[in-house]
Amino acid sequence: MSKPRCSLNSFVHLPDMELDHLIIAAKALESGTAWLEELLGVPLQAGGQHAFMGTHNRLLRLGSVYLEVIAIDPDAPAPNRPRWFGLDSLLLEQPRLIHWVARTDALTSMAALSLEPLGVVTDAARGDLRWRITIPDDGHLPLDGLVPTLIEWSSPHPVSKLPESSCELVALTASHPQPERVRAALESIGARLEVSKGVIPALTAVISSPNGLVTL
Numbered sequence: 754m755s756k757p758r759c760s761l762n763s764f765v766h767l768p769d770m771e772l773d774h775l776i777i778a779a780k781a782l783e784s785g786t787a788w789l790e791e792l793l794g795v796p797l798q799a800g801g802q803h804a805f806m807g808t809h810n811r812l813l814r815l816g817s818v819y820l821e822v823i824a825i826d827p828d829a830p831a832p833n834r835p836r837w838f839g840l841d842s843l844l845l846e847q848p849r850l851i852h853w854v855a856r857t858d859a860l861t862s863m864a865a866l867s868l869e870p871l872g873v874v875t876d877a878a879r880g881d882l883r884w885r886i887t888i889p890d891d892g893h894l895p896l897d898g899l900v901p902t903l904i905e906w907s908s909p910h911p912v913s914k915l916p917e918s919s920c921e922l923v924a925l926t927a928s929h930p931q932p933e934r935v936r937a938a939l940e941s942i943g944a945r946l947e948v949s950k951g952v953i954p955a956l957t958a959v960i961s962s963p964n965g966l967v968t969l
Contacts (some may be wrong), residue, residue, distance in 0.1 A: 770943065772859035772925070773904050774819045774911075775958055776838060777969065779848040782824040786811050788848045789822055794963035795918050797822065801879045807832045808840060814915035815922040815960060822848065835892030838902075840890075850956050850969040852898040853925065855944060860885055860905035868941040869896045871903060883908040897954035899927045899946070900938045923966065924959040 776893045779785020786797050793813070798809035800821070809826040812819050825840055835841050838852055842848050864871045864887050872889035885905045889895065895902065928951025929935045935948045 763910065770855045770863065770903065770921075772818050773854045773856035774821050775815075775850060775922070775925075775969075776852040776854065777822045777848050778838060778840060778845055779822055779824045780845045780852045782809055782811065782822065782826075785822045785824055785848040789813070789820075790920050792962075792964065792967055792969075793920055793960065794843055795920055797852065798915055802826055802829060803877070803879055804829065805832060805877065806836050806884055810835060812911060812915055813914055813920060814918045815920050818922055819912050819915060820922075820960075822849055834890070837886075837888050837891055837892055840895045850958055853901045853956065854886075854904050854944075855901040856904050856906065856910075858905060860887070860903050861903075863942050866941050866943075867895075867900070867938065869900045869938040871895055871900070880908075881908060882911060896935055897929065898956055899935050899954060900928055900942075900950065901944065903942075920960055920962045922958060923961050924957075926957050927955065928957075929954045 777785065777789065788926045790796055797811040797813050799811045802809045804894060807826055808828040810821050810823040810824055812821055855859040861874055864874060870889065874885055875886050877886050877890045884907060887903045925946065927946055927948045930951065932950045939946055958965045
């Protein structure tokens with residue numbers, strides 16, 4: 754595999770926010786976990802259930818950020834609204850990277866600046882974790898997942914509780930049929946991500962792992 758062109762910090766710059774985590778969606782949490790563990794050569798850590806969304810997850814620390822594998826929880830009651838991250842409508846033949854989340858201390862004002870609607874600022878919780886997050890009413894991914902969901906933590910950050918994993922996020926890039934629209938939306942909230950023109954929307958992460966450089 755060729756060497757990434759530059760470091761993560763060159764790809765993402767968020768003056769009033771910072772990259773929080775990446776989201777991998779899976780048809781089932783168990784199969785998604787097994788897939789990623791084999792790919793990276795490390796075990797994922799236990800996450801938990803999001804009762805208000807009918808989903809559950811597992812986590813992996815990537816240096817100062819983390820990765821989340823998320824799936825619909827078959828044992829949880831269906832929520833009375835669409836689930837977040839487009840999980841109700843995603844067609845998943847295999848797990849895949851679908852989205853990224855950016856952390857801010859001024860969520861409401863930053864969300865209002867976005868050229869792309871990010872949704873309603875919503876209080877959320879899992880175990881002893883507490884946060885506020887933007888969620889569109891219909892659950893869709895903002896601009897095909899390339900414009901980040903915004904999050905503001907009111908509890909200690911999950912990374913503080915996750916063990917080191919021997920994995921680091923090296924690069925994050927994107928492609929889209931309308932790259933100018935994506936760039937304008939990112940700029941409106943102070944985010945800068947390398948976006949190229951592509952046939953289909955795609956988010957690509959390069960991760961260093963015990964198995965070498967892995968591209969998601």
